[in-house]
Structure formats: C-alpha cells, structure tokens
Amino acid sequence: MKKLTFWLTSLLLIQLLLAVALLWNNQREAQLNQPKPLLSIDWQAVDSLSIEDKASGVYIAKSEGQWMLSKQQLPASNDKVNELLQNLEKLHTSWPVATTSNSHKRFQVAEDKFIRRVQLYSDGEVLAELFFGNSPGLRQSHVRRKGDDSIYIVDIDTLEMLPSSKPWFDTALLAVKDAQIIKGPDYNIKKAGTYWTFNRTGPSIFLGNTKQGKLNQENVERLDKALADLVIQRVASNFQPDYQAAETLDVKLVVSDAKNSWTYHFVRDEGRHYVRRSDRDLFFAMNKSVFDPIASIRQVDLIFNKTEPPITLTEGLKEAIAE
Incomplete structure (x- = not known):
C-alpha cells in the first residue's frame, strides 16, 4: 500500500511538473510572439535614405528641413517622404516565417536577389538596412534586416517604395500660394x-x-x-x-x-x-x-x-x- 501511495504521489508530482513546464513554455512562446518593432532606431535622427531595386535607385537627403532628390538637387515631397518613414517606423514583427540563410532567395530578401533595398542614414552612417521581398498577401511584404537570417511578414507594399525620382518629386515646386x-x-x-x-x-x-x-x-x-x-x-x-x-x-x-x-x-x-x-x-x-x-x-x-x-x-x- 505504501509503495502504491509513493508511486501515485510521484506520478502526481510529475504531472504537476509537466503542467508547470508546459505553462512556462506557452508563456515564453507568447512573449516571443508579441509584436516588436522591426527597427529599434532613433527615427528623428534619420536624415537620408536610399531605395533600390535591381535596376535603379533613388537617394533622398534632408537639407534645412526640406527633403531633396540629391542627384538632381530638386525638392522631394516632404509629405511623401515623411509618410514612408512613418510607415516604416510602424512596422512590427511577430513569429518569423523562416530563419535560415537558405530561405533568403526563396523569399527574395537576399543581398543579390530582392524586390527593394532600403537604407536609412544619419550623418552618413547606416542606421538600418532592409531587404523587402515577395508579397504573401495584399499590402504585405516579406522583409529581412541586414545581418539577420529571420524573415518576417510586415504590412507594407513595395509599391510604396518606388526606386526612382519621379514619384518623390515635389510637383508643386513652382506654385505660388499667396501671390501679391x-x-x-x-x-x-x-x-x-x-x-x-x-x-x-x-x-x-x-x-x-x-x-x-x-x-x-x-x-x-x-x-x-x-x-x-x-x-x-x-x-x-x-x-x-x-x-x-x-x-x-x-x-x-x-x-x-x-x-x-x-x-x-x-x-x-x-x-x-x-x-x-x-x-x-x-x-x-x-x-x-x-x-x-x-x-x-x-x-x-x-x-x-x-x-x-x-x-x-x-x-x-x-x-x-x-x-
């Protein structure tokens, strides 16, 4: 009888330990799966950015509060550039869809195979570099941070990051709002x-x-x-x-x-x-x-x-x- 009680008690303890371990593991996974910012940088410090695809690119820099298309030395639309930066800042990640370097090309987020590459700078130093790949759904893209094998799904369309001057050009450049x-x-x-x-x-x-x-x-x-x-x-x-x-x-x-x-x-x-x-x-x-x-x-x-x-x-x- 004592042996039976011992084994039953041991079995109960084992079950309790398993339950505690399972609960701890579930909590840990839930914490890991909590949305986190894709980039943890000082967004106020960003003073230039580049957007590239495989064939072309555009470089935009801030000068005295005005975003400029650097090669042409023409004003870019402050509203459009600021909106892009705000959308990038809002990007959050949860559980990665892949975590190996072998998957980079499949999702088109490799350094030699990507849909868009976005680099953010401050005083000439690279703050962040992102590779955006193919789209898993409407207004979504796969993305990978440089130096990180993890690939995430984020809510942004690569069409919001066109790699040419035309979509960023300030078309109201010559307007006069208060003619006298x-x-x-x-x-x-x-x-x-x-x-x-x-x-x-x-x-x-x-x-x-x-x-x-x-x-x-x-x-x-x-x-x-x-x-x-x-x-x-x-x-x-x-x-x-x-x-x-x-x-x-x-x-x-x-x-x-x-x-x-x-x-x-x-x-x-x-x-x-x-x-x-x-x-x-x-x-x-x-x-x-x-x-x-x-x-x-x-x-x-x-x-x-x-x-x-x-x-x-x-x-x-x-x-x-x-x-």
Missing part, C-alpha cells in the same frame, strides 16, 4: 487685402471708367488659384525651345509674394507644354490643362466686358481704398 502681384503680357495687377486692383499709381474712385476697365474679381481669383495649384510633371532635361518656329509660344509672367519675386516662362513647343522659373535653370514639362489657365490669360480675360453693369460708387470706393 501678377504681371502678365498686357496686365499688371496687385492684391490689397482680399481685393485685386490694377497695379498703377494715382487715386481714382471711378476705376471702372478708365481705359483699363474694371477687374472681374472672380476671373482674377481664378488666375491666382491656377498659380497656387500649378503642378509640373517632370524635369525636361534635354528640352530647348525653338523660338524661331512660328508655332512656338513663350509667355512671360512675373509673380511676387510678400518675400520673393519670380519670372516665369510658359512655353508651348510642338504641341507640348513647359515652364521655367528664374530661380531654377531648368524646364519642366506640364499638362495643357495646367498651362492654359495661366499662359492664355490676357487683360481682356480679367475685366468685365462693356455689356456688364457699370461700376457702382460703393465698388469704386472699395477699389480706391484697396489701392
């Missing part, structure tokens, strides 16, 4: 408060009776908005306009805000549309739908025609005060 003076081919207007007037000297109450006519505020604001919304497509690296050709159009505008003044040349050449601004010795390609609302405007488009009601005394006083 616009001087076109046959007009010169200025803004006083919220009201646009002709940029001329000498007071006049009945401005509607001048040879210049009365400005149509709605039409002027449409021109102002076109300059504020001006977007370009790309750098036209090899473009040189043929000014001798009869069909070539070159429209000059001088636009000023509270601090700066720029001279624009809007050029139509062989049915294509370009713009150059005085602070950049480059032509940029643009759409006709962006070109026309600016380059086609003349004074006649900015004033009321003669069939419209004459200026009232109140309106005349308002314009005189604005001047």
Whole structure:
C-alpha cells in the first residue's frame, strides 16, 4: 500500500511538473510572439535614405528641413517622404516565417536577389538596412534586416517604395500660394487685402471708367488659384525651345509674394507644354490643362466686358481704398 501511495504521489508530482513546464513554455512562446518593432532606431535622427531595386535607385537627403532628390538637387515631397518613414517606423514583427540563410532567395530578401533595398542614414552612417521581398498577401511584404537570417511578414507594399525620382518629386515646386502681384503680357495687377486692383499709381474712385476697365474679381481669383495649384510633371532635361518656329509660344509672367519675386516662362513647343522659373535653370514639362489657365490669360480675360453693369460708387470706393 505504501509503495502504491509513493508511486501515485510521484506520478502526481510529475504531472504537476509537466503542467508547470508546459505553462512556462506557452508563456515564453507568447512573449516571443508579441509584436516588436522591426527597427529599434532613433527615427528623428534619420536624415537620408536610399531605395533600390535591381535596376535603379533613388537617394533622398534632408537639407534645412526640406527633403531633396540629391542627384538632381530638386525638392522631394516632404509629405511623401515623411509618410514612408512613418510607415516604416510602424512596422512590427511577430513569429518569423523562416530563419535560415537558405530561405533568403526563396523569399527574395537576399543581398543579390530582392524586390527593394532600403537604407536609412544619419550623418552618413547606416542606421538600418532592409531587404523587402515577395508579397504573401495584399499590402504585405516579406522583409529581412541586414545581418539577420529571420524573415518576417510586415504590412507594407513595395509599391510604396518606388526606386526612382519621379514619384518623390515635389510637383508643386513652382506654385505660388499667396501671390501679391501678377504681371502678365498686357496686365499688371496687385492684391490689397482680399481685393485685386490694377497695379498703377494715382487715386481714382471711378476705376471702372478708365481705359483699363474694371477687374472681374472672380476671373482674377481664378488666375491666382491656377498659380497656387500649378503642378509640373517632370524635369525636361534635354528640352530647348525653338523660338524661331512660328508655332512656338513663350509667355512671360512675373509673380511676387510678400518675400520673393519670380519670372516665369510658359512655353508651348510642338504641341507640348513647359515652364521655367528664374530661380531654377531648368524646364519642366506640364499638362495643357495646367498651362492654359495661366499662359492664355490676357487683360481682356480679367475685366468685365462693356455689356456688364457699370461700376457702382460703393465698388469704386472699395477699389480706391484697396489701392
């Protein structure tokens, strides 16, 4: 009887030990499987990054708070670059899908076989290097850190990391958000408060009776908005306009805000549309739908025609005060 009690007690202890061991192991696995940041770096210190595929790449660096496409020395979109960095910072890992070097090529995260390679720098030093591979699902990618054989699934699409300048280029580079003076081919207007007037000297109450006519505020604001919304497509690296050709159009505008003044040349050449601004010795390609609302405007488009009601005394006083 004593032997039976001994064996039963021993069996119970063994079962308890197994239960404790199993519980400890489950807790350990649960802890190991907890999402952890893919990269533990000082994200505020990141001041440049590179994105590559097997054929091309782009290098973006920060200069005085502005992200720049380094090779072209052109501004990149701060919003787009910051969004990418935020998305990378949010990436977390759980249990790896593979942990051996033999699996790198299968998941396309090897140093000589990858979909994207992203390097993050601070003061010229590499903070992190990531290899992004094939996609296991919608908006997902396999990823591996340099120096680590473990491969994880993360929630990011490699299409968010395009390795060329075009998707990162600041297409609003030449826009003027708060124009104060616009001087076109046959007009010169200025803004006083919220009201646009002709940029001329000498007071006049009945401005509607001048040879210049009365400005149509709605039409002027449409021109102002076109300059504020001006977007370009790309750098036209090899473009040189043929000014001798009869069909070539070159429209000059001088636009000023509270601090700066720029001279624009809007050029139509062989049915294509370009713009150059005085602070950049480059032509940029643009759409006709962006070109026309600016380059086609003349004074006649900015004033009321003669069939419209004459200026009232109140309106005349308002314009005189604005001047």
